[in-house]
Amino acid sequence: MKLKIHVVFLLISLSLLSAVRSFADDDFSALRTAAQNVKSVSADFIQEKHLKILAKPIISKGRLYFKAPRSIRWEYLAPARTLTLMNKNGAYVYIRSEGKWILDRAQSDARGIVMDEINNWFTGRFEENAAFSHAYQPGPPPSVILTPKEEMKKFISQISLRLSRATGLVEQVDIREGHGNSTRIIFQNEKVNAKFPDSLFEKP
Amino acid sequence: MMKLFIKDTVDKTGYGDRGLSIAALFAVILALASCAAAPSYRPLSPQGGAACPDIFPAAAARLIHQIEITSPLSGKSLFVGAVKVEPEKDALHAVLMSVEGMVLFEAETAGADFRMISAVPPLNDLPFAKGLMGDISFVMLKPAGKPVEQGADDQGLWACRWPTGKENILETALTKDGNIRLRLYGANRKIIKEAAAFPPFDRKAPAFIKMKSFGPASYTIDLKLIEMESVD
Numbered sequence: 313m314k315l316k317i318h319v320v321f322l323l324i325s326l327s328l329l330s331a332v333r334s335f336a337d338d339d340f341s342a343l344r345t346a347a348q349n350v351k352s353v354s355a356d357f358i359q360e361k362h363l364k365i366l367a368k369p370i371i372s373k374g375r376l377y378f379k380a381p382r383s384i385r386w387e388y389l390a391p392a393r394t395l396t397l398m399n400k401n402g403a404y405v406y407i408r409s410e411g412k413w414i415l416d417r418a419q420s421d422a423r424g425i426v427m428d429e430i431n432n433w434f435t436g437r438f439e440e441n442a443a444f445s446h447a448y449q450p451g452p453p454p455s456v457i458l459t460p461k462e463e464m465k466k467f468i469s470q471i472s473l474r475l476s477r478a479t480g481l482v483e484q485v486d487i488r489e490g491h492g493n494s495t496r497i498i499f500q501n502e503k504v505n506a507k508f509p510d511s512l513f514e515k516p
Numbered sequence: 517m518m519k520l521f522i523k524d525t526v527d528k529t530g531y532g533d534r535g536l537s538i539a540a541l542f543a544v545i546l547a548l549a550s551c552a553a554a555p556s557y558r559p560l561s562p563q564g565g566a567a568c569p570d571i572f573p574a575a576a577a578r579l580i581h582q583i584e585i586t587s588p589l590s591g592k593s594l595f596v597g598a599v600k601v602e603p604e605k606d607a608l609h610a611v612l613m614s615v616e617g618m619v620l621f622e623a624e625t626a627g628a629d630f631r632m633i634s635a636v637p638p639l640n641d642l643p644f645a646k647g648l649m650g651d652i653s654f655v656m657l658k659p660a661g662k663p664v665e666q667g668a669d670d671q672g673l674w675a676c677r678w679p680t681g682k683e684n685i686l687e688t689a690l691t692k693d694g695n696i697r698l699r700l701y702g703a704n705r706k707i708i709k710e711a712a713a714f715p716p717f718d719r720k721a722p723a724f725i726k727m728k729s730f731g732p733a734s735y736t737i738d739l740k741l742i743e744m745e746s747v748d
Binding site: 359361363365366367368370372388391392394407409414415416417418419426466467487489490491493495 | 578580582584590591592593594596598599600609611613614615616617618619622633634636742743745747
């Protein structure tokens with residue numbers, strides 16, 4: 313009799329787990345679909361850089377514009393002013409120096425890799441980068457955990473993307489590095505599917 | 517000074533391919549052969565009385581800088597640097613980051629001891645990494661002991677000189693417009709690097725430092741103080 317109860321309990325548990333798993337998969341699929349339907353996004357962001365040697369984080373503020381399929385304007389407004397533009401021609405990094413925008417050629421090519429990754433996040437394509445494995449956590453809040461596979465492990469131990477349940481958009485990014493350092497980016501005032509001129513992604 | 521520039525530059529690169537751009541920048545810097553007119557080294561006219569001008573934090577502190585490096589071939593790049601300086605231990609812990617917060621280089625020194633904590637290639641090259649920390653020391657750590665010379669330089673500026681590693685001489689001078697000038701002379705008494713520090717000064721740390729290298733590599737590094745806090 314006791315054994316029977318255990319078996320029934322086990323079966324119920326398994327079926328519940330299965331239901332939860334199925335719900336989670338459906339949920340992730342819905343979030344990804346929602347993100348893929350987003351044509352444009354604008355948002356403010358706050359970046360907190362936590363270093364082991366600092367008592368409080370370094371706070372940076374900026375603004376993001378995204379337009380499907382692959383246009384990004386990623387601008388830091390304070391304390392250092394930099395701007396990355398990604399459009400059909402590639403990625404371009406500008407720095408603000410002596411009141412002018414100056415192209416930083418040394419960093420432009422490499423920044424394209426980062427912008428591609430951000431583009432993947434905003435279009436729900438979390439599996440796109442082969443350097444990371446991804447796992448969905450239904451939460452709340454729902455999150456995608458990106459874990460580096462090979463060389464990237466030396467620099468990043470994990471990236472966590474917190475998603476909006478309403479839009480599927482990334483609301484917060486947490487990047488865990490080694491040696492007690494980490495970065496958090498919080499997106500605020502997100503506006504979805506507003507119209508932007510292409511020039512926003514082409515020149516400072 | 518050169519080392520400081522390189523360090524800051526290096527700190528800004530990213531991962532993987534990003535390291536390539538740093539490598540390129542590094543190679544460019546090292547490849548440059550610039551013959552800037554370097555100031556000559558002359559004995560100071562002995563004078564006494566005034567305190568030596570300096571920009572070195574007197575007590576343990578954390579400083580965050582915006583770092584802009586300019587080199588003739590790669591142009592301008594922008595980074596963020598964080599440093600914890602502990603003068604009583606002759607110690608530094610420095611982190612160089614991209615504006616996006618990616619750590620490109622992290623190392624610490626205490627006296628002659630050096631430990632590289634993490635670095636994106638090519639910044640993980642040991643001599644290079646030590647050089648970077650030496651550059652930071654140039655503007656952050658006051659040499660131990662008393663100055664060996666105090667007096668007026670050939671421009672009439674009040675200056676002090678200390679011996680520092682490898683028979684080098686560090687000179688600080690107060691300029692007529694209230695800035696503080698730092699110079700590092702090599703064993704042959706040719707200038708290696710120079711920095712101009714501009715007010716306001718917060719617990720001696722200047723709001724802005726402009727550094728210039730002399731010798732085979734020519735570049736400038738601008739350090740803008742974002743924040744400073746004392747270490748309790």
